[in-house]
Amino acid sequence: MWILAAVVVVLSVAAIIVAWQAQQRIGGLQQELVRRQQDSQTKSTEALMLAKQAQDNMRESVAKVALLEARLAEVAIQRSQLEDLIQSLSRSRDENLLVDVDSAIRVALQQTAITGSAEPLVSALKQSDERLARYNQPRLEGVRRAIARDLDRVKAVGVADLPSLSIKLDEAVRLVDELPLLAVAEPRKAASAPAAAKPVQRSAPVDANSVGWMKSWNDSLAQASDRVWSEVKSLVRVTRIDHPEAMLLAPEQAFFVRENLKLRLLNARIALLSRQFDTAQIDLQIAQTALDRYFERSSRRYTLTTELIKQAMAQARHLVVPRPDDTLAALTAASAGR
Structure with missing residues (x-):
């Protein structure tokens, strides 16, 4: 009986010891877990701080890289400019x-x-x-x-020599005011001095007084006859007229005929300076037609004006x-x- 009780006591003591040891193990495990949890929290906080620092460092790195790229681009531009300068200086x-x-x-x-x-x-x-x-x-x-x-x-x-053509047309414009119209008779020039009297052939000696008187009388008669003939010729004038309407031109219309001719020549001059040669040709042809129709062709000024216009027409050509x-x-x- 006491043996059974001893066994029970031994088992109870063993159970208590085992329970106490288990309790000690559980307490140690709990402490270990708490310590590890604290370590994990500390490491997590440190990791967050490191991540933040890494992010800040990355931003700084990106800014530095952008700055370096900008400076590199500037250096590349300066290098290309320097190369161009060196190349221009080193050209042969x-x-x-x-x-x-x-x-x-x-x-x-x-x-x-x-x-x-x-x-x-x-x-x-x-x-x-x-x-x-x-x-x-x-x-x-x-x-x-x-x-x-x-x-x-x-x-x-x-x-085409445009300055020379402009001068010719300006001269033609100047001559227009001096051109004689067919409808207005131009006064004839005074007759030339009478020709010298022919020497008198003497077959025999004559008195000097009678010879002088006869010579003066012959000279006076010749001068009087010349004056009479000049007056007679001034009364009649024969002129070829191809356009009858030119003779019907009223005196007050002569001014407008001259001004229209001047305007045509000035228009041709402006067209030449603008290199519109077709327009200039048309204006010059109209001006030449007006000259032939209303002005006297036997005049020297008409001949000069016509020659100037013809020269301008011949040279006013568009050549590339x-x-x-x-x-x-x-x-x-x-x-x-x-």
């Missing part, structure tokens, strides 16, 4: 000469297109040829030959100045083969 004398000649010819082309005269282009080609001749570079002889061909082609084109394509092509080839 040949290239500088070719660039100058090409620029001068292109500017002359623009001036020719604006003014309608071939003089700027001819002058530029001559100056370019002189510069190349002074430089005396064998490899540029092809350019000189091209300039010579283009210069011959440009000179062969008879471009040829481009110096051979020269430009030779310059390009010479620049490419440097």
